[in-house]
Amino acid sequence: MLNRHPEADVIYSDEDKVDDADNIQQPLFKQDWNPETFLFWMEGYQLGAYRRSLVKSSGGFRNGFDSCLDCDLFLRLVEVTSQVFRIPKILYHRRIDSAAAELRQEASKIAIAEAIQRRGTRKPGLEFAGNATGELPKPVEDYHQWLKENFPRADELRSMARAAAALQHNPRISIVMPAYNTPEVYLREAIDSVRNQIYPHWELCIADDASTAEHIKPILEEYAELDARIKVVFRAENGHISAASNSAIALATGEFIALLDHDDLLTPDALYQVALLINRHPKVDAIYSDEDKIDELGMLRDPFFKPEWSPDSFLSRMYVGHLGVYRRSLIQEIGGFRLGYEGSQDYDLVLRLTEKTENIFHIPKILYHWRIHLESAASSAEAKPYAYKAAQKAIAEALERRGEPGEVSMVPLYLGHYVIRYKISDYKRVSIIIPTRDLGDVLNQCLESIFSKSTYPNYEVLVIDNGSTEPETAEVIARWAAKEPNRFRCYPLDIPFNFSKINNYAAGKAEGDYLLFLNNDTEAIAPDWIEAMVEQAQRPSIGAVGALLLYPDKTIQHAGVILGLGGLAAHSHQYLPSITPGYGGHVISISNVSAVTAACLMCRREVFESAGGFNEELAFAYNDVDLCLKIGDRGYRNIYLPHAVLYHHESRSRGYEDTPAKQERLRQEAEILKSKWPKLIENDPCYSPHLTRGRADYSIRV
Structure with a gap:
């Protein structure tokens, strides 16, 4: 093959499997190289031969992929070269090991998910530069463009040298x-x-x-x-x-x-x-x-x-x-x-x-x-x-x-990242506040997940019924009131929808030391999700605590809020696979953020009250961002947790901002937020001025 194609950088062959009795079985005849389809047959990648200079340039094998080192290496190498060739012969017998295969499969999923992310979102910092043809992957090209625009030129260095000589100290x-x-x-x-x-x-x-x-x-x-x-x-x-x-x-x-x-x-x-x-x-x-x-x-x-x-x-x-x-x-x-x-x-x-x-x-x-x-x-x-x-x-x-x-504890598969689980000093009451209107099946799914999965020993659920008219919703509320008389209460509040006013009203009715604002279209996944949030909310330095929210297809809906994204504010890493580590490990480890969504937000009552609660001028949008920024303005730190995980079936209650009236309302409330927090929206301290404001993927701003 190398004599026929001296330009080859990556070579792979067909393969089969061999059992404990040395019987040959399960041949895998692969496709000729196609960069658009190869991810679909990545269960087979032996025999692989790679140009040594590319292996060295890539950094070699990565830790955290011990069960699929070759898979991960293959995925990264084929991103930077088109000189990939198949030998259509079985040259490799893979020993059958069911336990190892399971580990390999799980690790391969992560490697493939990262590869999809690198290709689909142009995420920087994961691909490497250079190949046999001298071409650059797009993220590296973006970075080199950024360097052209930002790295000091010779005349700028001379100017800096003069400025250095004039420094007072x-x-x-x-x-x-x-x-x-x-x-x-x-x-x-x-x-x-x-x-x-x-x-x-x-x-x-x-x-x-x-x-x-x-x-x-x-x-x-x-x-x-x-x-x-x-x-x-x-x-x-x-x-x-x-x-x-x-x-x-x-x-x-x-x-x-x-x-x-x-x-x-x-x-x-x-x-x-x-x-x-x-x-x-x-x-x-x-x-x-x-x-x-x-x-x-x-x-x-x-x-x-x-x-x-x-x-x-x-x-x-x-x-x-x-x-x-x-x-x-x-x-x-x-x-x-x-x-x-x-x-x-x-x-x-x-x-x-x-x-x-x-x-x-x-x-x-x-x-x-x-x-x-x-x-x-x-x-x-x-x-x-x-x-x-x-x-x-x-x-x-x-x-x-x-x-x-x-x-x-270390984050599995991602050495160098850690999760801290703080000891809860006092299991004080948590008041879970859920505004709702109709959609009884959605509310019931939320309540069922709370009461059946949550292991925190001291909580109450307050449903604020904002003018439901469907009999099914009334039946759901009545059923839970009968089933959980000591932990469930419902208060009617039949007013025009105003998220801030509804939640402020509920906070006045709540008995808990911790307030947990929760959308009715969420669904708890992790049993200790409340404990995880209390662990952080109890700390005197912490203000708002947010969770990892997933769409039902297990892509990310929320991993914190980035100010300035989309012109105002948007969710970090939205739509990326839930197994992505995120930029710099953001998704998989506890991170400070400027804001979190009130679809699942916990804080101490004293913090909420010191910030003046939700701004009732912001009836529909950005009220959670505004609350978090008020909390931050009082010296507290807001935080995102990767291990408090819920599904979020987004905007089921009030729908999307998809009509002229709703869009005008959104514009007006956006202007309120912009006028209050212009400096933070321009430069989110938990983000970087060199990262994009157009997407949630942390790609380079060029």
């Missing part, structure tokens, strides 16, 4: 770099990226961790001789990254410390942007920037555009990453890096440091290129598996220090 920034057996080219490029900074007030503190590679010491001595700002210490014995980082910190004299891995790169303006922020915010203690990755071909890819400081998101995943800059006095106060947390030593450091300060700032610029090669943590979670257990331990200890006990 020139903080010295100590770049801390532990090094161990770094490939020569990467080590030199990392050091040169520091020397190429347009901001001159830095020192590079390198601690060699007893490298065995002979080229390390001469290179470091060469650079130390070349530039007096470069300091080097050679450790007598290998102590791993935490000890080596502390040795580098011991060399530092700067006001701030920046962390740089020994094979990564800073952008030329990185330290200037940091110094500029320090001048604008002199009390800043911690700074982080956006980042991307650089592969072995020198291609920039996988940008990660981050939100502003989001403490609960950070407890779920180490999203701040690179570039990280921290006040040296605070690092000294907390004792630097701790031994025993190698691989997640920076996560542990920032968890402890951010407990000492609220002066944490984000620079929404790409200032750091994270190196991808087969041994790097950037290439695959498998590169450093010990890191994830260290992170789990660091988070658990953070909860103890903060007096918020809970259990930390």
Whole structure:
């Protein structure tokens, strides 16, 4: 095949199966390559042969797909090359193993769902750059277009250099770099990226961790001789990254410390942007920037555009990453890096440091290129598996220090993401408030799911009947009142529909310490959904708590609200498969958001009342967004939970905004929201200014 088609990048064959008695059975004769249809036969992908340069460029096998490593690799490779060929012969006998096959099938579903998402939604950060023909996948092309528009050009760098010379305060920034057996080219490029900074007030503190590679010491001595700002210490014995980082910190004299891995790169303006922020915010203690990755071909890819400081998101995943800059006095106060947390030593450091300060700032610029090669943590979670257990331990200890006990578990298949289940200190009453009008079958399905599935021991359900006329609805209400006399109440409120007024009325009737606003067209799935929401709502820092809502076909209806999306506000990751991890792991882990939908929203009564309840000017739309923004304005954090899961049969009661009158009403209420919250709608702090405002898929804004 390779002699006939030397351009081939991917080759696959037909296959069959072999049982325990070595009997051949179940031949699978595949189709010739068709990129439009191959996902339908992805149960078979052996024998596969792949061009090594593409495998290296892709980062190789990914952790979290242990049962279908080859499937996931195949899916990613065929996204970046059209040179895919089939050998129409059975060249592979796959051993039958029913248990392994089941695991393989489940993992393959996730790999295929991600592939569909990458193709159908143009989601950035999942595909890699370059193939044998030099063509770029669309997300990478988008990012390269973004770089053309946003990455500083030479004349802009010269202008920044002049501005740097005029800064009132020139903080010295100590770049801390532990090094161990770094490939020569990467080590030199990392050091040169520091020397190429347009901001001159830095020192590079390198601690060699007893490298065995002979080229390390001469290179470091060469650079130390070349530039007096470069300091080097050679450790007598290998102590791993935490000890080596502390040795580098011991060399530092700067006001701030920046962390740089020994094979990564800073952008030329990185330290200037940091110094500029320090001048604008002199009390800043911690700074982080956006980042991307650089592969072995020198291609920039996988940008990660981050939100502003989001403490609960950070407890779920180490999203701040690179570039990280921290006040040296605070690092000294907390004792630097701790031994025993190698691989997640920076996560542990920032968890402890951010407990000492609220002066944490984000620079929404790409200032750091994270190196991808087969041994790097950037290439695959498998590169450093010990890191994830260290992170789990660091988070658990953070909860103890903060007096918020809970259990930390890893998200299955997605190492590096965690779910915290806080201990409920007091099972106070939850008042579940459900407005309804007619559609008795819909209401009954909702109530049945609550009463039959919910395991929380102390709740009441308040149905507010907004003028039902159908006898079936009256029968449903009467039946539940008889069946659950201590937990079910219904109040008639026959007024023109006003969602805000109805829920405010219900809050006055509720007896609970927690108010849970719930649409009548929802259906509980997870039995502990109420517990999950109470765990968060009980925390003094938390305002509104939202859930993962799914359409009946198990695509996402709601995973938090993004301000500015669609011009005003819309749901995160809407219509994507429920098994998608989401951008930066948003869907699968607890995340701070600016708002959540009132289709399922919990908060403490005191929080609701302090915000003045729902704005009754907003009778139909955006009342939940407005409530959440009022709550946030009072210093509370709003939060989305991936493990409180319900179906949402959307807008069954009042229908869609599909008539001229309804659309005019929607426009008027949109104007009210815009006039109240223009800055937040323009720049959602839980989103990024560099991500699209036109779709819910977090693609790049170009």
